[in-house]
Amino acid sequence: MTFKTSIKAPRGSELTCKGWTQEAAMRMLMNNLDPEVAENPDELVVYGGIGKAARNWESYEQIIESLKKLENDETLIVQSGKPVAVFRTHENAPRVLIANSNLVPQWANWDKFYELEERDLMMYGQMTAGSWIYIGAQGILQGTYLSFVEAGKKVFGSADLRGKFILTGGMGGMSGAQPLAGKMAGAVILVVEVERAKIERKIKEGYCDYLVETVDEAIALVNELREKNEPASIGLVGNCADVNRELLNRGIIPDFVTDQTSAHDPINGYVPNGMTLEEAFALRKADPKTYEQKAKETMAEHVRTMLEFQEKGAEVFDYGNNIRAYAQEMGVENAFDFPGFVPAYIRPLFCEGKGPFRWAALSGDPEDIYKTDALAKEMFANDEGLVNWIDMAQKMVKWQGLPARICWLGYGDRHRFALRVNEMVASGELKAPIVFGRDHLDSGSVASPNRETEGMRDGTDAVSDWPLLNALVNTASGASWVSLHHGGGVGMGFSQHAGQVLVADGSELAAEKIKRVLVADPGMGVVRHADAGYDIAIRTAKEKGVQMPMLKD
Amino acid sequence: MTFKTSIKAPRGSELTCKGWTQEAAMRMLMNNLDPEVAENPDELVVYGGIGKAARNWESYEQIIESLKKLENDETLIVQSGKPVAVFRTHENAPRVLIANSNLVPQWANWDKFYELEERDLMMYGQMTAGSWIYIGAQGILQGTYLSFVEAGKKVFGSADLRGKFILTGGMGGMSGAQPLAGKMAGAVILVVEVERAKIERKIKEGYCDYLVETVDEAIALVNELREKNEPASIGLVGNCADVNRELLNRGIIPDFVTDQTSAHDPINGYVPNGMTLEEAFALRKADPKTYEQKAKETMAEHVRTMLEFQEKGAEVFDYGNNIRAYAQEMGVENAFDFPGFVPAYIRPLFCEGKGPFRWAALSGDPEDIYKTDALAKEMFANDEGLVNWIDMAQKMVKWQGLPARICWLGYGDRHRFALRVNEMVASGELKAPIVFGRDHLDSGSVASPNRETEGMRDGTDAVSDWPLLNALVNTASGASWVSLHHGGGVGMGFSQHAGQVLVADGSELAAEKIKRVLVADPGMGVVRHADAGYDIAIRTAKEKGVQMPMLKD
Ligand SMILES: NC(=O)c1ccc[n+]([C@@H]2O[C@H](COP(=O)([O-])OP(=O)(O)OC[C@H]3O[C@@H](n4cnc5c(N)ncnc54)[C@H](O)[C@@H]3O)[C@@H](O)[C@H]2O)c1
Numbered sequence A, B: 001m002t003f004k005t006s007i008k009a010p011r012g013s014e015l016t017c018k019g020w021t022q023e024a025a026m027r028m029l030m031n032n033l034d035p036e037v038a039e040n041p042d043e044l045v046v047y048g049g050i051g052k053a054a055r056n057w058e059s060y061e062q063i064i065e066s067l068k069k070l071e072n073d074e075t076l077i078v079q080s081g082k083p084v085a086v087f088r089t090h091e092n093a094p095r096v097l098i099a100n101s102n103l104v105p106q107w108a109n110w111d112k113f114y115e116l117e118e119r120d121l122m123m124y125g126q127m128t129a130g131s132w133i134y135i136g137a138q139g140i141l142q143g144t145y146l147s148f149v150e151a152g153k154k155v156f157g158s159a160d161l162r163g164k165f166i167l168t169g170g171m172g173g174m175s176g177a178q179p180l181a182g183k184m185a186g187a188v189i190l191v192v193e194v195e196r197a198k199i200e201r202k203i204k205e206g207y208c209d210y211l212v213e214t215v216d217e218a219i220a221l222v223n224e225l226r227e228k229n230e231p232a233s234i235g236l237v238g239n240c241a242d243v244n245r246e247l248l249n250r251g252i253i254p255d256f257v258t259d260q261t262s263a264h265d266p267i268n269g270y271v272p273n274g275m276t277l278e279e280a281f282a283l284r285k286a287d288p289k290t291y292e293q294k295a296k297e298t299m300a301e302h303v304r305t306m307l308e309f310q311e312k313g314a315e316v317f318d319y320g321n322n323i324r325a326y327a328q329e330m331g332v333e334n335a336f337d338f339p340g341f342v343p344a345y346i347r348p349l350f351c352e353g354k355g356p357f358r359w360a361a362l363s364g365d366p367e368d369i370y371k372t373d374a375l376a377k378e379m380f381a382n383d384e385g386l387v388n389w390i391d392m393a394q395k396m397v398k399w400q401g402l403p404a405r406i407c408w409l410g411y412g413d414r415h416r417f418a419l420r421v422n423e424m425v426a427s428g429e430l431k432a433p434i435v436f437g438r439d440h441l442d443s444g445s446v447a448s449p450n451r452e453t454e455g456m457r458d459g460t461d462a463v464s465d466w467p468l469l470n471a472l473v474n475t476a477s478g479a480s481w482v483s484l485h486h487g488g489g490v491g492m493g494f495s496q497h498a499g500q501v502l503v504a505d506g507s508e509l510a511a512e513k514i515k516r517v518l519v520a521d522p523g524m525g526v527v528r529h530a531d532a533g534y535d536i537a538i539r540t541a542k543e544k545g546v547q548m549p550m551l552k553d
């Protein structure tokens, strides 16, 4: 059962549930499926291939129903997008506990998943889709921007990428942040996307400047813009494997090459070459096994082009879609010769508990976010990058669904900031409560050896005790809802990760929860990296007084 | 660093920590390593192959230290047996959160585990070893007894196995419950065990009656005892694969055949045939890869004998050590032709939220347990099996470490019973607080497709959302400590499971927690089975008012 729908979360300060925590969960679930936010709301798909917010429409309706009835000392249990139980807990406990797409390791693969999914027994939660804190393309924008900036610093010693050329793939839910992020960093960015409509959408949303149809046009435009030192983004309709090969054939070597097509899912994500898009979609339906094979073959070609770009001097990195693993499976033995973006650029931030922290205004009023922007600029005035980010975001980011802001804050700053916001809710300065959340791709909430935990210093890439402990400690600390997922980002079998969201409704209780949750949550990130031996994390733990019983002096 | 040790938990009503919850965690951790309880305390090994209570001695000491200092609103985080952090939470939160042996699925195998374990980066927690609620052989005794009784009912229509013959293997930590359980059920039980000292230990503990050295002696003794209709247990020193084959050669077909050798671990558990025990142990150290190969080959032989017994009319079942999977890997294609004990006998109990519930007396005084025994017999006087069990346990079970009782209570009964016990603590009728816990092998706390969730009605054997949700809801409800493990029972890659322990210290707060935790914990079992379509579970949910938003009327 699926039907066309047009969901919009209620706005304003009036409660439809019995408390703001339940209300927030309800609004954020609805917001995830808002057509302004979701990639394919009719199928309950939020982003990232088939990342869903609820298992099916009946489950969606029953979740909403349950949240409306839920008391302030009850907890709703959601299993792979289906509301399965309600238990009595207490007011310091989460109102919703979620587990999505988890499979016992020996069976943790796409085949088993799809077998269960087809029988409506499971759902793919991706990261923030099934945990109700996706906020549209902005959610990934700052992280993508940061990665480009850090890459620039590494290669050219400068955060300013003016005149530089970035080549990448994918303009979907998250990958659609790339054109804007590249432009924000100052570069000319060319994004290859197989579906024309995706580029058109990003142009409409203000995330992309130009659409071109041919490699010739693309090259001409790139050259023109680079000469003018003009930051800009271009979408090229095409398949990455083909376009990259053509660029190589013509001897065109970009400064940076990466890729964010949905390679994590070789059946319902990545599109093979050698056929039209219509043929590909038809094959996907008719013969998923053959489709999968062809998709993986194209990934192998695609990764080979990336390796060649690297050989010829480009800075090449994997952008978190697990394309290297599939290419390796298909015989590209040296697929892992180029690094992932986390070990290459992001890990030092994780060591300070930094990661894609975000908040959304339940009022629906952009003014509320502008006020929090001003607060952030005031509190973190010394952090030039942060101030710049907020200025740029205000200028360039269009609202999608409930107004929201992403801002990579770290240990110590998250709770201090949220406490001030909570006061602003209490005083009426903000029109309604604010929800604080984050991606599962955070400092201490994920184990994913081909992405967030690639190449850990002590070799503990695959140890997934950490995300499980993260979910447990967030639950113990009183987050509003907590989730444990499997397979996000890199696909089934390759990751385990946790999410949490916390509502600041201006109450004393919310302040208490903020002081616990927004300390322990990034705290687990500092601890995880300090335990692995990273100096920055060890220093952060010591300076900020994170209690680690076995940390040597 | 390992050293000889002789740990004993403090007894009595005096606190060494800042609260009874911390005190209980400390005493139960110590109790797990009490030489009366643990299989190999010098190596921190509690039971089940290499199931440990802490990663190493330094970690053990720091856990104890941390628990002694821990405030009543703090939570200690333990990662694979190492205390990694302390965060401020609140009094309704667990005092300890534990994750053991969890690996991202693609890397979730023994090779990766041992690679990390050798570098002291990981620990195997089994089920109750790493979650500090192992209570010695009794812990598994009632479950083993119940399985034999249910098997008897199924084959002979009678719970009384007098004159019947059970053949099995293994007399270690848990498997050592078999001889006594078989005898309790009335049968003559022959247990093949490769290590003579293990049988001697069980004889000393009163769990086994006879030790024999040869198959001839064994057969003679079995026949004699069966003729006399005398319930008895016999340990035979030998390798199962060899002994089973010899019995088949002689045409001896027992009524029941099963096995509980430590087949879940082909390197540090199961012993291959064709060499002496000393040779095997030397090979294990010198060349683990060859050892593993030989162990798996022996398992294949072993399973083949079980299949032959089945063909010749014996009731054959797998007893939860994953031996079928390894045999299948080694080419025994029909290894799964005999069922596991859960689908065969135990699942109907799970549907009512029943499972290996247990409690221990922190006073150290057996009188406290006798008083709880009396209470159970009074409260559940209508349940003949339960009353019999307690009578038998009082007669036959020797105390190991802190006095404890196992009793398979279900949804509704667990919290009612615990509330009464809490009152007895409050009134001083019991000398010190009681801890309530359970095995991870419980109604709603485990996903293990070759064991607890084998052959689920809706095909969701491999879905591990359930144990994760179980841990989250126990954390949200205020259990004293909560754990999430991987690989227990059946080995790396094959299971995920959760544990919880709750202290009844006589306080009002403890009563509140009992009403939440001991409802939600078995409640998740009822929900998991009702969601899978089991009639008994659906009926239980409806009759007892478990809230399931999507359960149809
Ligand atoms: N920071 C990170 O680690 C990070 C951030 C964002 C996304 N990702 C990963 O990037 C991937 C994409 O995420 P998403 O939300 O954008 O998914 P999505 O499915 O919404 O978008 C992917 C896009 O790639 C296009 N595409 C597929 N195959 C292609 C091909 N061969 N050539 C050109 N275009 C092709 C699709 O048409 C689609 O528009 C995922 O694997 C995700 O995990 C990682």
Ligand SMILES: NC(=O)c1ccc[n+]([C@@H]2O[C@H](COP(=O)([O-])OP(=O)(O)OC[C@H]3O[C@@H](n4cnc5c(N)ncnc54)[C@H](O)[C@@H]3O)[C@@H](O)[C@H]2O)c1
Pocket (backbone or CB within 6 Å): B039, B047, B048, B049, B140, B143, B169, B170, B171, B172, B173, B174, B175, B176, B192, B193, B194, B195, B198, B238, B239, B240, B241, B260, B261, B262, B263, B264, B265, B269, B270, B271, B272, B273, B298, B319, B320, B321, B322, B441, B451, B488, B489, B490
């Ligand atoms: N209800 C259940 O599902 C359940 C209950 C208890 C144990 N188990 C499983 O049973 C296994 C044993 O658990 P344990 O705690 O007793 O482990 P353990 O290691 O303490 O004991 C196993 C015993 O088997 C013996 N053994 C090994 N290979 C042998 C062989 N080839 N022939 C004869 N004896 C051999 C060992 O010497 C050892 O004494 C585990 O896999 C455990 O998960 C399952």
